[in-house]
Every structure is written in C-alpha cells, then in structure tokens.
Amino acid sequence: MIFPFTALVNQDEMKTALILNVIDPSIGGLLIMGEKGTGKSTAVRALADLLPDIEAVKDCPFTCDADGTLCSDCRDMLAKDGHLHQEPRKMRVVELPLGVTEDRLVGTLDIEHAIRHGEKRFEPGILADANRNFLYVDEVNLLEDHIVDLLLDSAAMGVNTVEREGISFVHPARFMLVGTMNPEEGDLRPQLLDRFGLCVSVTSLRDKKQRVEILKRKAAFDSDPEAFYATWVAGQEKLAAKIIAARESLAAIPVDDDVLEKIVSITSALSLDGHRADIVMMKTSHALAAFRGLSTIGSDEIKDASWFALRHRLKRLPFEEVGAEREKVNAALAQI
Amino acid sequence: MSCSSFIGHDEAKRTLILNAIDARCGGVLFVGEKGCGKSTLARSLRSILPGGTPFVELPLNVTEDALLGTISIEETLRTGTRVFQAGIFSRAHGGVLFIDDVNLLSPEIVSLVLEVQSRSENVIEREGLSVRHPASFILVASMYPGEGDLSPHLLDRFGMCWGFESLREASQRIAVMRAATDADSPDADWELTRRISSARNMLPQVTVRDRLLEYIADICLTYHVAGHRADIYLLAAARAQAALHGKRDVSREEIDLVVPLVLMHRRRELQPPPPPEQQEEPERSQEPPPESQQQHEEPPPPEQQDEEQDEQKETPPQPQELPPQDEEVFSVGEPFKMKRLFFRKDRTERAASGRRTRTRARNRGGRYVKSVFRKSRDIAIDATLRAAAPFQRIRNRTDIVVIDEDDFRYKRKERKMGHLAVFVVDGSGSMGAQKRMVAAKGAIQSLLIDCYQKRDLVSMIVFRKDHAEVVLEPTASVEHAARRLREIPVGGKTPLGAGLFETYRLLERVGRKHPETRFLVVLITDGRANQSMSGMAPDEEIARMATLLNEQSGIDMIVVDTEEKGRFTTTDRALSIATLLGADYYTINELKADILTDMVQTNKTLTIG
Numbered sequence: 001m002i003f004p005f006t007a008l009v010n011q012d013e014m015k016t017a018l019i020l021n022v023i024d025p026s027i028g029g030l031l032i033m034g035e036k037g038t039g040k041s042t043a044v045r046a047l048a049d050l051l052p053d054i055e056a057v058k059d060c061p062f063t064c065d066a067d068g069t070l071c072s073d074c075r076d077m078l079a080k081d082g083h084l085h086q087e088p089r090k091m092r093v094v095e096l097p098l099g100v101t102e103d104r105l106v107g108t109l110d111i112e113h114a115i116r117h118g119e120k121r122f123e124p125g126i127l128a129d130a131n132r133n134f135l136y137v138d139e140v141n142l143l144e145d146h147i148v149d150l151l152l153d154s155a156a157m158g159v160n161t162v163e164r165e166g167i168s169f170v171h172p173a174r175f176m177l178v179g180t181m182n183p184e185e186g187d188l189r190p191q192l193l194d195r196f197g198l199c200v201s202v203t204s205l206r207d208k209k210q211r212v213e214i215l216k217r218k219a220a221f222d223s224d225p226e227a228f229y230a231t232w233v234a235g236q237e238k239l240a241a242k243i244i245a246a247r248e249s250l251a252a253i254p255v256d257d258d259v260l261e262k263i264v265s266i267t268s269a270l271s272l273d274g275h276r277a278d279i280v281m282m283k284t285s286h287a288l289a290a291f292r293g294l295s296t297i298g299s300d301e302i303k304d305a306s307w308f309a310l311r312h313r314l315k316r317l318p319f320e321e322v323g324a325e326r327e328k329v330n331a332a333l334a335q336i
Numbered sequence: 337m338s339c340s341s342f343i344g345h346d347e348a349k350r351t352l353i354l355n356a357i358d359a360r361c362g363g364v365l366f367v368g369e370k371g372c373g374k375s376t377l378a379r380s381l382r383s384i385l386p387g388g389t390p391f392v393e394l395p396l397n398v399t400e401d402a403l404l405g406t407i408s409i410e411e412t413l414r415t416g417t418r419v420f421q422a423g424i425f426s427r428a429h430g431g432v433l434f435i436d437d438v439n440l441l442s443p444e445i446v447s448l449v450l451e452v453q454s455r456s457e458n459v460i461e462r463e464g465l466s467v468r469h470p471a472s473f474i475l476v477a478s479m480y481p482g483e484g485d486l487s488p489h490l491l492d493r494f495g496m497c498w499g500f501e502s503l504r505e506a507s508q509r510i511a512v513m514r515a516a517t518d519a520d521s522p523d524a525d526w527e528l529t530r531r532i533s534s535a536r537n538m539l540p541q542v543t544v545r546d547r548l549l550e551y552i553a554d555i556c557l558t559y560h561v562a563g564h565r566a567d568i569y570l571l572a573a574a575r576a577q578a579a580l581h582g583k584r585d586v587s588r589e590e591i592d593l594v595v596p597l598v599l600m601h602r603r604r605e606l607q608p609p610p611p612p613e614q615q616e617e618p619e620r621s622q623e624p625p626p627e628s629q630q631q632h633e634e635p636p637p638p639e640q641q642d643e644e645q646d647e648q649k650e651t652p653p654q655p656q657e658l659p660p661q662d663e664e665v666f667s668v669g670e671p672f673k674m675k676r677l678f679f680r681k682d683r684t685e686r687a688a689s690g691r692r693t694r695t696r697a698r699n700r701g702g703r704y705v706k707s708v709f710r711k712s713r714d715i716a717i718d719a720t721l722r723a724a725a726p727f728q729r730i731r732n733r734t735d736i737v738v739i740d741e742d743d744f745r746y747k748r749k750e751r752k753m754g755h756l757a758v759f760v761v762d763g764s765g766s767m768g769a770q771k772r773m774v775a776a777k778g779a780i781q782s783l784l785i786d787c788y789q790k791r792d793l794v795s796m797i798v799f800r801k802d803h804a805e806v807v808l809e810p811t812a813s814v815e816h817a818a819r820r821l822r823e824i825p826v827g828g829k830t831p832l833g834a835g836l837f838e839t840y841r842l843l844e845r846v847g848r849k850h851p852e853t854r855f856l857v858v859l860i861t862d863g864r865a866n867q868s869m870s871g872m873a874p875d876e877e878i879a880r881m882a883t884l885l886n887e888q889s890g891i892d893m894i895v896v897d898t899e900e901k902g903r904f905t906t907t908d909r910a911l912s913i914a915t916l917l918g919a920d921y922y923t924i925n926e927l928k929a930d931i932l933t934d935m936v937q938t939n940k941t942l943t944i945g
Contacts, residue, residue: 036492037563041454097459098451099404102706103718104461111464111718114725115416115737126461138454142447146706165722182489183813204563211553212546215567222360223540 001225004232005046006239008039009214010207013200016291017308018047019239021176021197022091023246023287025132027280028197029177031140031188031312038202040180044093044136050240051091052247054132058087061124062171063131069159071171072122093134094175096126098142105150109165122169127160130175140179141188148192151177155195197280199312246290253289255282259297266306269332272313280309303333338525339380343511344503345373351496351597352381353528355474357535357576362495362569363475365438365486365601372500373512374478375436381476382432383525384532390431392424392473394449396440400704403448407463407717413737416728418718420467425458428473438477439486440848446490449475453493462704463718483848485809492562495569496594497601535579542575544586551588555595561602570598665825666773668781668818707745719745755792755854756810756846757783760839762861762898763800764830772898773826776860779896779924780821783858784814795842796820799835801828802867806842832865832913833877840884843891855891859919862899863910882916893919896927 008015017030032040057064062071066084078084096105107125114120126135137143143151154160160173177195181188193199205211221228263281272278284305289297310329339349351364366374382391394403405423412419424433433449435441441449452458456472475494479486491497503509549571556566573594578586707719724743731738759780767773787794794817796808808820836859843855865874872880885891897910901923914921 035562036489037565039564045455095459097461099400099448099460099462101462101704103464104466108464109722109725111721111725112417114722115728115733118726118729120726123464138451139447165719166726183815187812187814204561206557208550208553208557211556211564211567212549214564215549215552215571216546218568219544219571 001229002049003042003046003221004229004236005043005050006235007217007221007228007232008043008046009210009217010205011039011043011202013308014040014043014202016288017198017200018043018178019050019243019291020284020287020308021134021178022047022051022243023290024250024283025174025176027176027283027287028195029134029175029179031193031196031199032178032180032202033183033199034180034202035204036182038204040202041138044134044138044178044180047134048093049236050243051093051134052240052244053088053090055086056089056132058085062128063089063133064172065132069172069174072169091133092129093136093178094126094130096130096135096137096143096147098139098144100126100147102146102150105147106154106160106162106164107169108162109167120166122162122167124171125160127154127173127175128171131171131173133175135175135177137177137179139181140192141181141183145189148189152191152195193312194276196312198284198308200308201311242291246287246293249293250286250290253286253295253297255286255297259285259302262299262302265335266302266329266332267310269335270310270314270328272310277310277313281305284309306333338383339377340525340528341515342373342377342380343515344508345377345500347597348377348498348500351498352377352384352476353532353580354573354576354594354597355476355495356381356384356532357579358539358572359472359474360495360572361474361576362493362565362572363432363477364496364498364597365476365491365494366478366498366500367481368478368500369482369502370480372502374500378434378436378476378478381434384529385432386533386536390428390473392428392431392433394424394433394435394441396437398424398445400444400448403445404452404458404460404462405467405469407465409717412717412721413739416725416733416737418464418721420460420465422469423458425452425471425473426469429469429471431473432476433473435475435477437479437483438490439479439481440483442850443487446487450490450493463716464722465718483845488562491601492565494601496573496597498597499600531580534582535576538579538582538584539575541584542578542586543584544571544575548574548586548588548591551591555591555599559599559603561599566598566602570594573598664768664773664827665823666768666771666777668774668777668822704747706748708748710746710748711744712746712748714747716745716747755856757787757792757794757856757858758839758842759783759794759796760804760835760857760859760861761796761798761824762830762832762835762859763798763824763826763828764864764866765827766830766862766864767898768826772862772900773824775924776896776898777821777824779898779927780858780860781818782927784817784821787814796824797835797838797842798824799831799838800826802831802834803869804831804834804838806838810842810846829867830861830865830874831867831869832861832863833872833874833881834867834869835859835861836878836881836885837869840881840888843885843888847888847890853890855888857885857891857893857919858896859893859913859917860896860898861910861913863897863907863913865909865913878913879916882918886918893917895919895921897921897923899923 005015014032021027021030032044034040054063055065057066057070057074060071060074062074064070064074064084066074066086070078070084074084103125105126107128108123110121110123113123154173155175155177158172158174160171162169176197179196205214217228260282263278263285267277267281281302285297285301288301288305292301294301306329307326311326314328339352342349348366355361355364364378366378368374379391385391401423403424405426406421408419408421411421435449452471453473453475456470458469458471460467477494503512552567552570552574555570559566570591574586574590577590577594578584581590583590704714704716707716720739720743721737723745724737724739727740728737731740761776761780767776784794793810793812794808794814795806795810796817797804798807799805807824808817811817839857843857846853847855865878868874868877870877885893895910895914895917897908897914899906899908899910911921
C-alpha cells in the first residue's frame, strides 16, 4: 500500500510540478532537491496512484504509441499487417535502483530463449519499461557516471539502440526523468541537470500545526494502511479526474504569440543559453493553465512556470548563493 | 552475552529494548571508544528479540553481489535459466541488520543500504536479473568516530543514537570483567523478554493525545532538526516507552525520556563540533545548550530562534576571546582564472582509464557496471552465459550449459577514486596585514572552482591562535566550502605545526576508510610560524611534521605564499617551509593562468596540466 499523494502535507510546489508532468509528459521530468526526510521519495512513489491510462500497441513491451516512434517489433508488425492494434494501459513509475548494471538498463540477450531455441532474442531492460512512463531515480546524484552516460544518451535521442551480443534492436525510450537528491551529498553533472524539465526544492515545514498533521497521518497510515487509504480515496479520485480533464483540455488552450513573447522576454533577460528553457516554460505554463481550468494562459501561469522551469538553468557562478537566483527571476518577471 | 547481564549503559540498553518493542523506532547507532562494549551490547539484542527474528551482520568487506543478491552460478549452469541467489538484504528481512564500524563502510555500499531501507524493498536490476523482494529491517550499528565520520544522510536514518562512555567507577569495571568471564545463565534475559513481550502486546492500544503531538513538534522545531523523521521517530519511541511502562496513554514523561535518544544525532550541526578542550572555555556560555544539557530529561521551553541567529551560530565560535580589533573577517578576493591543478600521481592513471575520478577497482569492491572481454578476477556469469547461450544446441547441451573458452566475460567494476583537496589556511593576525587574506581567499576560491569542475572532495583546516581545527569535513559540496571560506576570521598567532598535525590526522582518517584516495594538500600561509603546540621551537616542530607527512603516500603538496614580495620586510619563510615539505611553491601571482603557462613551458616539474 502506498501513502496517498493527497495525504502529503503541504509541499505544494513539488506536488504541482509532478502533476504538470502527468498533464504534459513532454515537459521532461522533474528534479526534486531537498534535505533528508522531507517526503521527496514518498511523493514520487505516491504519484503512481494518480496516473492515467495511455493508448499503447497491444502486448508491446515497449509501450509503443502507434502514432509515434515504433520499436523494431512493432515496425515489422505494421509492415506485415498494415495496422497496429492499440489498448489502454496505465502509466507507471519505473524505478532505477542505484546498483543497476548496464545490461538491465538497456536490455540484452534473452538467455533462456537462446539456450532453449538456439536463437537470439532481445530482452527488454529498464529503458523499455520506462518508455512513456516516469523513470524515477532516488539519489540521482549518486548514480554511477557510466549509467548516467547511457541515460543521457537515450534521453537525447528518445530511442534506445542496442547493439550487443549479436543483437540489434531499436525501441523508443522517451521517459519523464524524476530524480531526487540531497545537494549536501554532492552536485549533479550539468548535462544531467539540464535534462530535467523542471526543478523544485523542498524544505522541512516549520509550521507546528503542519508538523503535527504529518505525524498524525503517518501514524494513522502505519497502524492501518487500508483504513487510512479509504479516508483519502475520494480526494485521490477527484485529483486523478482533474488531471485527466486537464490533459484533455490542453489542446483547446491556445498558446498565443504574446505568451511566447513574454516567455522569451524573461529568458532573454536572464540570458539563458539554448531553447530548452523557452520550450519547457511554454509547456509548463500551458499545463498550469489546463490544471487550473483556464481557457487561456495568463501572466500568473507564466510567472509560476518560470520558477519551476528556470531555477536550475540559471547561469550561476559556482558559489553564488541560491537566494540570488530568485532575485534574478523576480527582476525578469517584473518586466511582464 | 545476554542483555541483562551487561553492566551499566542503561540508556543504551533502553534503545535496544524500545526497538525490540516496536521496529518502527528505526534502529540505533552506538557511538563510542574502542572496547567499551558497543558491539557486544548491540549483539545482545538477539537475546531479547522474539525467537526466530533474523539478526544479520553486514561485514565491511561485503560485495554488492552478496548484499543485493546475485545470479546463482550452480543453479544457473545446471538449469540454463537464471536463478536468483538471495543476499544479505533478503536474510535481514523482518529482523535486524547489524553493521559494526559503520563509518568504515564504503560509500557505494552505504548508498545501497539506505536505498533499500528507505523503500523497504530490494529491487534488483542486474546481471540479467529483475527481481524484487520485501526487505524491511532495523538498522543497528556501531562506530568509533576517531576513524572517520558518517554521512549525515545515513545518520538521519537511525531512529536513535547513543554515545558510550567508558565506565569510570571501579566497582562497575570489576563487574564488567566478572561478566566477561562468567558463563551466561540460559535464561538471564527471561524477565526482560517477558516485559518486552507484554509491551509488544500492549502497543496497539497505546494512544497519543494531540497536545502531546504538538509537544513533539515543538521539541523538533526548537532543535532545528532537518526533515520530519525526528518527529516520527520520537512518536514511535514514546509509544514504545509508554508500552514498556504499561501505560495506555503517552505522557510528557515518556516523550522526555526518549528525546535524548532520538535527537542526540539530529540537532542541526550548523558548525562542526569544536575540539573538546574548547568546550570548557567561558565564551561558550553564550552558545546553545551543550551536550550535557541536551540530554537533560526536560527539554528547554521552545524558543523561536530566527534565521539571523542561525547565521551567527554558523560562524566559528572563537570570537569573544580577543579584543574585537584583533579579529577580522576579510572578504573573498576576486577569483582568477587558473589552469587546472592536477593530482600528480593521477596522471598515468588518467591516460589509462580515460576518467578522472574513476579508477578500475582491481582488488576489491567497486560497482559492477558492465562486462568486458578483458580478463580479470571476477567472471561475469550473466554475460558469459549470454555468450554461450545461442550455441547450446550446436554444442549438444545435455544437462549443463556448455561453456567454451571464448564465452568467458569478466566484470568491469568501477569505484569512485577519491580525490581530496585539503586547504590548510593560515588564519593568524599577520595574514591580515596588507589584506593578505583577501588575496588568499581569492586564490582558494579559484582552486575551489577547479575542484568543483572536477567534482573532487574538499576539506578545510584553519590554524590560528593556539590551535588548528577542521572547519570543513571532506565534502563534495563546494558551495558549502565557499561559505566556510567566507567565514574564516583572522587574528592571533601562527601555530603552523598544529595546522600540519591536524592535516596529518585528517589524511590518516580519510586514508584508512578510502585507501585509494589521492590527496592534494594546499598550504596557504605567509610562513611566519610563531606558536608551537609541543614546546619545541616552531621550526623544529614543522620539520617533524614534514617528516610525518612525507611518510604518507599519495599526497601532493603545494605551498601558496601570501607574503607580498619585493619589500624589505620580505622573509620568504614560506619558501623554506615548502622546501622542508617537499612541496611545490607558488606565490599567489604565480598561480594565475598566464604565468602558469609560462612555467609549464619552461618545463618545470609542476603538477599543472
């Protein structure tokens, strides 16, 4: 039994950022920074319960989208049958443990099949599971460099190309990377940092009432998880429905030129390199508007999105204090 | 030895009893001197746990395979299907995982333990296996802090912590000797076990009133604990304590009884603990309550301390001792662009492995990241099988997989090779002259940027007045280091020998835990040593320390001279200290990139790439 997402006390930034990624997976994931014991992992694991269904090719282990990039198998099937049969499937949170080895990450030869039938067959790895799902790495800053290289590679390409042990296989690997880290334990490679669409920071709550509430809920959950869940199920269902509604309304919310201009004026005021920041900001404010049930993207959405999308992209001298960033963003925001 | 016959240390015993009553108490860490009975007492937990509860010890030499579980060679070869062989996590499920000398455990293993413990599940994605099994266990551990510290992350996971002191009383010491030789009577713990079991039965009925939850939150806020684990562990411990008392309702008394056990290791350490001799100094009366009061049963009334006060506490605690004019905190000079300083002994390795902070782990440990053809000691059974698998029909496999010479694959293991740059900074009054400290801080800042880019660990030692202290324990967070750098004050005499001795102690401590660590010691001083700690002449003391440091392997040393050159007061004493240490010598100006390039071109044997 997982602790219900809606039962998490406060930490609204983190919760919203996670939800926005569900509404529009192309936002590109989330990095949660924060000190120990602030519920980072609990929140990510709890997200699983709120995830909607997506359409995927029936029985495809790679969760291929018939209208998107296809895996080698689906491509063959499409060539043979002329069409692909889709089925609804629940989105998932796939975990990447720290001790992972390369073969399990990218996939490898299926040993049993090879021994029994004397033929080579691809056995999907974690990247296959992660396609169109959340890929969750706890303590992402402690991940082995070698594994990070592989992750970055497929994140950049959106596909996982396997050429090993006489196997040739390609499958789509577009995942929402969600990482948690405690900055005291070490920094993250800048390249990997940039891969996270959004970034939030969590601290422990200093409000007594909220702390007591955390204690109560935790104690209630520990003593009877099922009963505790039952008291939250209505809220969970309501939030899940709201997320689905937001996903569906996304297409109807226009992204006007003046929204784009506002975004560009912010990012250029902060002299950010590349276009990833612009694109992520656009998608985030769009998803925020959908989540808030609006029909247009307002200045508030752009403002709120900017902090999620920009804080880890700001050019910062290695030792500049974190507080300085917020001022810079605020200064840029004041202009719109 | 049974728990009941263990002499003294009643509080430590209580931590075990509470954990035996309710596993949600989150385990315990025993901290103390060697030979004070930490491990013996921890192991006695076995005798008070219900029969059949697993108690698994995690040896320091444990490999990743053995911990997580791995592919079973015999079964896999016999059956031709991958068979999982459970590891330590699986055996510890539902019981206790005991780690003796937990601070000596390699960081890779520590992060695995934490990961599995936090999700109460072991997720294996390796060697072609994809297995998950439940793994919830109580962590019990011991450490002797003299041999290295523990990551705050790991520290936070322990529900409780208790510091052992050796028993001083003669009668108790005699009793310990007696107990060590006496054979335990088989039912020594009978009475205790009975009390624990009735407390366990009672536990589900123990309730906590809201008022007391608020009391818990107040305490945690007062002590500025990080995160929310402290609250949760306090609640669990107080309930177990109430059950032990036979009470159905938790009262303040129980909470107060467990506060010292749960908060001992959690109070926010805004500043590394000062060396023990400082604690008696009167100036510390203005500091937050020292350890002894913390353990006091009644926590002080919650007083709201604002952030500003926090900031103040963060600065080193020396100030009040000298008149304020002797004490000055200089700003950090403009950092300059500099060429990278490399670890000299690392260069050949770099060429070989192509990675800076990685080295291939040849002997022990390290993480299995991929399989390769190149022969090593560890056969990668999964990869070997994969290589052999397609040929089994041709090779006429009967009841065991046929493996050819060509099929063998080997594990490539990697482990982080520690690079630690230790900045040994002269904080004496003479560093204040002509604002030498401003330039010195600028130089350190520049070196820190270099470390940041290379993701090396950094540490900082400051020597001034009559002692040296580690103001920054080795950390990967360079921002942390930069903050400490800004705070370094200047004033007092120059105990250079003490600075070198503290350096030696730090290197020894880190080296013991991470034998592959390469050290770069950067001594920043004007060389005007005028204070010895041993009664020897300062210069003689420095010479001794130099010998001591030179005996260590894997250390590169650099002396950065902060003295302004070309004046008639110039002494060049830092140069002679550099010679003594066998260190490379630079003035601050020489550290800057353009001049460095020149030096490299003139082919000096520098450690600069």
